[in-house]
Amino acid sequence: METLLSNPAQAGAAFMRGGISAVFPGRAPLASLSVPEAAALAPMPYHDPVFSERMLRLHLDTTTDEASRRPELVAAHLDLLAPFLLSSARLEVLHPACGPGLIAEAMVRAGWEVKRYVGVDIGPATVRHARDHAPPGFDYRHGDARDLEQLVPERDFGLAMLTYETLNLFAHADLRELLARVGDMLVDGGIFVAECRGPLAGTIDQRRVHRYPKGSLFADGPHVILDEWATIGSPPTVVVRRMTVLGSSRERPEVYHSVIWSYSIGELSGMFEEAGFDIVDVLAVPEAASDVPDAVGNVFVVGRRRNRPA
């Protein structure tokens, strides 16, 4: 055991042969988790200052789509949405889980005449960067989108966006609550665009070993990550990814989980409607192949805020 952990290359080989319990005897295979156990896992530490600095570096790396999409892809997405949004939405924008301001900057580059923009993000470095580069009228709040009501007391937005699969970070109850808040904060006729990962086409139970000679999102310096993915539930409702970091400068291996909730279009339509939206369009997201094996292409779900009773 000691020898295996002090030798990440051997640990990686043992992991590929025998799974996680070959390296950590007694640790349960990921696929054996129940949905409530998956829901109880600590999410990715987006809020953590050190993690957030590393995440910011990844966001700003224009060679990868890992944290934020490349500028040309963001521009293509805005182009796809523009004819629809610009004709029907007041450009007063609410953007929960907005990232470091790259979508907002792309709106300005695309010539959108944004009158008001409020972004919310949980990453401290992310929000600092966004504020440092904010065009006039763009405002960023630091906090959890689940506390949207406290973070953004303003109302009467014309457009709300959940971009780059952030919708799928929220479990059912949290997502219902978030959609209801957004529904309250938009004007009648306001538009809500949410990008959603495609539904899972089957079950996954996979593992890989990644070697990072120069550091990654999860640690500085050379390290190895034992990476596991599994779908949980029957039918599968959540994808859990467990990353065990070996050989970083920390004494004990660190374990991170990414928990991605899967929603069918039917389910989302029901949730949108409950929150006061009519679905007006479902658009395929260009070149947005998800990194979840077996996931079908992503979609933008576009909803319009129903008129409130007079």
Ligand SMILES: C[S@@+](CC[C@H](N)C(=O)[O-])C[C@H]1O[C@@H](n2cnc3c(N)ncnc32)[C@H](O)[C@@H]1O
């Ligand atoms: C994949 S990035 C997407 C960023 C941006 N939406 C985009 O389209 O490029 C996910 C973002 O969600 C933020 N995030 C994750 N959970 C959050 C939460 N509960 N509340 C607010 N922001 C959150 C992260 O800090 C990160 O900036």
